[in-house]
Amino acid sequence: MPTKTAAKKQTKKPKTKDFVPNIVAFACNWCSYAGADNAGVNRLQHNPNFRIIRTMCSGRVTPGFVIKALKLGADGVLVSGCHFGDCHYIFGNYRAVEQFEKTKALVKTLGLDEKRVRLEWVSAAEGPRWAELMNEFVEQITQLGPSPLGNNERH
Amino acid sequence: MESTVNNLKKNRAFLCLECGKCTAVCPISSYNNSFSPRRMIAEGLFYGTDNLINDRLLWSCLTCQLCSQRCPVDVRFSEMMRDYRAEAYDAGMWGNPSHGGVLHYIMEIGSSPNLKQKRTEWIEKDLRVKQKGDVLYFVGCLPYYQDFFAKDLDFSPNSIAIDTVKILNYLHIEPVVLNNERCCGHDLYWLGQLEKFDELARLNLDMIAESGAKTVVTACPECALSLKKLYSERLGGFDFEVKHITEMVYENIGKFRFKNLDITAAFQDPCRLGRYMGVYDQPRESLRSIPGVELKEMAHSRRGAICCGTTNWMNCDTTSRMIQQSRINEAAKTGADTLITSCPKCQIHFRCTARDTEEGDSDKTELKFTDFVNFIASALVEG
Numbered sequence: 104m105p106t107k108t109a110a111k112k113q114t115k116k117p118k119t120k121d122f123v124p125n126i127v128a129f130a131c132n133w134c135s136y137a138g139a140d141n142a143g144v145n146r147l148q149h150n151p152n153f154r155i156i157r158t159m160c161s162g163r164v165t166p167g168f169v170i171k172a173l174k175l176g177a178d179g180v181l182v183s184g185c186h187f188g189d190c191h192y193i194f195g196n197y198r199a200v201e202q203f204e205k206t207k208a209l210v211k212t213l214g215l216d217e218k219r220v221r222l223e224w225v226s227a228a229e230g231p232r233w234a235e236l237m238n239e240f241v242e243q244i245t246q247l248g249p250s251p252l253g254n255n256e257r258h
Numbered sequence: 259m260e261s262t263v264n265n266l267k268k269n270r271a272f273l274c275l276e277c278g279k280c281t282a283v284c285p286i287s288s289y290n291n292s293f294s295p296r297r298m299i300a301e302g303l304f305y306g307t308d309n310l311i312n313d314r315l316l317w318s319c320l321t322c323q324l325c326s327q328r329c330p331v332d333v334r335f336s337e338m339m340r341d342y343r344a345e346a347y348d349a350g351m352w353g354n355p356s357h358g359g360v361l362h363y364i365m366e367i368g369s370s371p372n373l374k375q376k377r378t379e380w381i382e383k384d385l386r387v388k389q390k391g392d393v394l395y396f397v398g399c400l401p402y403y404q405d406f407f408a409k410d411l412d413f414s415p416n417s418i419a420i421d422t423v424k425i426l427n428y429l430h431i432e433p434v435v436l437n438n439e440r441c442c443g444h445d446l447y448w449l450g451q452l453e454k455f456d457e458l459a460r461l462n463l464d465m466i467a468e469s470g471a472k473t474v475v476t477a478c479p480e481c482a483l484s485l486k487k488l489y490s491e492r493l494g495g496f497d498f499e500v501k502h503i504t505e506m507v508y509e510n511i512g513k514f515r516f517k518n519l520d521i522t523a524a525f526q527d528p529c530r531l532g533r534y535m536g537v538y539d540q541p542r543e544s545l546r547s548i549p550g551v552e553l554k555e556m557a558h559s560r561r562g563a564i565c566c567g568t569t570n571w572m573n574c575d576t577t578s579r580m581i582q583q584s585r586i587n588e589a590a591k592t593g594a595d596t597l598i599t600s601c602p603k604c605q606i607h608f609r610c611t612a613r614d615t616e617e618g619d620s621d622k623t624e625l626k627f628t629d630f631v632n633f634i635a636s637a638l639v640e641g
Contacts (some may be wrong), residue, residue: 166406167358174363201409208405209360213367214375214438251372 124178124244126153128237129168131161131195134185134226141230149234150241153181160184160191161222162198166206169220173210176253179219179244181236182206186224196224216247261345262307269338273331274299280325280335285564286318290577293318295325295335302338311346317353318573321448322529322565336448343450353449356574357406361445364402368440369457377401378437380416385423386432394471394498395422395433396462396485398478399441403602411609413627415602421635422477422503428638429510434469442484444530445570452492459489466498477503477631479531479601486535502531503631504600508540511547515639518550523633524594525553526585526608527563528601541600541630548637554592556585564588566604567611582611583621590623600630 130136136157142149158164161184169180182203184196203222210220221240225233266272280295281287287294293315301310310316321336329335346352355362367373380401381387387395403415426433443458462485466474476482479502486500507514523545531537538560545553558564567581568574586608589597599605605627615622 165358165360167355167360167363170360170363170367171358174367205406205409209364209402212376212379212401212405213364214373251374252367252370 122245122249124152124241124249125176126179126181126240126244127172127177128153128155128181128183129158129161129164130155130225131184131191132157132159133191134189134224135161135183135233137227138183138225138229138233141227142233143230145230147230147234149237152241153237160195160199162190162192162195162202164199165202166209169206170209173215173219173250173252176250178247178250178253179221179240181221181223181240183223183225186226189226215250215252218243218247219250262302265307265338265341265345266302269334269341270331271299271302271333271338274303274333275331276300277330279328279330280333283324283328285322285324285567285581286320286577289580290318293577295319299333299335299338302342307342307345310342311349311351314353314573316342316346316351317449318575318577320529320565320567320569322569323533324529324562324564327533327561340448340450343448344452345450347450353572354575356568356571360406361399361402361571362449364399365441365443365446365458366454368443369454369461371461373438373440375438377439378435380404380419381423381435382420385420386427387423387435388432389434390470391432391434392470392472393426393431393433394466394469394474395419395426395435396442396474396476396478396481397435397439398476398481398602400478400602403606407606411606411613413605413609415606418477418602418629418631421629421631422475424635424638425503425507425631426475429506429513433475434471436465436469439465442478442481444480444484444488445572447484447488448570449572455488456492459484459493463489463493463496467496471498473499473501475501475503475506477600477602477629479528479535480603483530483534502535502537502600504531504537504541504544507544507634511544514547514634516548516637517639519548519637520550521596522552522554522594523596523598524556524589524592525559526556526566526589526597526599526604527560528599528604529563529565529569531600532560532563541598544634545598545630548634551637554594556588556592558588566599566601566607568603568607578607579611582607586612586623586625587621590625595624596626596628596633598628598630598633602629605629
């Protein structure tokens with residue numbers, strides 16, 4: 104699993120100069136988590152700077168989850184679920200969109216860059232898509248630099 | 259052990275007569291008999307805090323001070339809860355936060371000094387605000403509520419901010435509005451996170467000092483309480499005056515010109531505004547001075563007003579729902595068509611409960627909910 108590699112590499116806190124982002128990825132159990140697994144099984148090379156948290160559905164990821172991750176110093180947060188029409192719970196990803204709209208508005212009001220949070224759809228078969236997405240997102244966050252909340256105490 | 263004795267002493271628990279008036283009036287106890295202020299005081303006295311800090315119900319207390327009001331020996335139960343919670347929080351305990359804790363996380367994020375927020379996007383072109391000046395409008399959490407609640411509860415928390423500035427502009431006051439204002443920390447204070455509260459207080463006080471404000475106006479009773487009493491209690495006195503918008507409107511009531519509204523309304527006393535700060539008449543007199551407005555009193559009002567059911571975004575459960583529903587029913591019973599409150603949180607809670615009743619339910623209400631400032635602003639005649 105890519106997460107294990109990430110955990111090993113991230114033991115030291117990087118300096119701002121050679122900034123390596125910390126990204127939290129919420130992946131739904133049925134599609135995106137399997138998609139990430141698919142990327143691992145296929146031995147696709149991609150950026151390892153993220154930690155996956157598996158949720159049963161992307162619709163379960165309320166603003167609280169994302170804001171907490173940011174509070175604890177995450178530089179970026181990805182929410183990922185099944186494509187529309189593919190949701191295991193039929194309408195869960197539509198709920199995810201509703202929740203994510205709120206999250207994005209809050210992130211904006213808090214003065215953090217909107218690009219730090221992202222909602223994406225990755226199916227279980229899309230290993231290469233996951234690898235590509237993670238490369239792209241890590242690049243995006245690297246350009247934004249460390250989160251201003253990065254020095255907050257950790258619970 | 260020593261801290262427990264200190265908590266009990268400081269909050270006058272040793273004077274408890276075990277008369278049980280606190281439990282008799284407690285809104286939580288009325289619907290959930292496992293919660294009892296009297297039992298909690300006695301438990302602290304006899305057994306210390308070991309069991310109490312592991313008790314989930316510790317986080318249910320509304321700190322509405324109805325109990326302290328009735329207590330013949332003035333045991334400070336709400337403050338005792340705060341101190342127990344501080345102890346529990348340090349031991350790693352927490353209640354069940356509403357909305358996944360998002361509002362608590364936002365409060366804590368506020369204590370980060372690097373934050374550069376964008377909180378003033380609600381300021382429309384026709385509103386006049388300044389960067390520095392004598393009067394500061396402390397907006398509070400309204401922009402966050404706008405993002406989080408507006409869609410679900412079908413109302414605009416930011417409209418409270420907009421109308422407050424409108425009212426101040428009407429009085430020829432151009433308020434300062436801070437773009438990087440933090441949460442006042444009220445909820446963290448009552449949840450026992452006192453260090454975080456102090457951090458927020460310092461950041462806010464610095465910004466207020468920098469703006470040069472001599473008067474701070476707020477439309478939220480919790481912000482008013484924090485700025486007026488809690489900040490000075492924790493960090494010493496400072497040289498600005500704090501006014502809730504109801505006080506501000508009442509003092510300048512002669513300067514407003516109102517149109518005829520023809521509305522029957524009831525007023526919900528927010529616990530922070532009423533019992534904590536003693537503001538009962540100002541909102542009522544202000545509302546009565548609008549022609550055509552008939553103000554009804556609910557069965558429990560003024561000093562005996564019942565809280566809106568949840569405080570600090572903590573432990574919202576069936577008990578909270580029952581309190582809210584009973585309060586809505588009380589308001590409907592007066593024959594009022596509008597329930598006015600001057601706390602954004604009261605309105606959020608009532609709207610949430612009212613939304614969940616369905617057509618045909620006996621509890622279904624036609625009652626409209628509005629904020630004091632929205633109501634005043636809707637009655638203003640231009641010029």
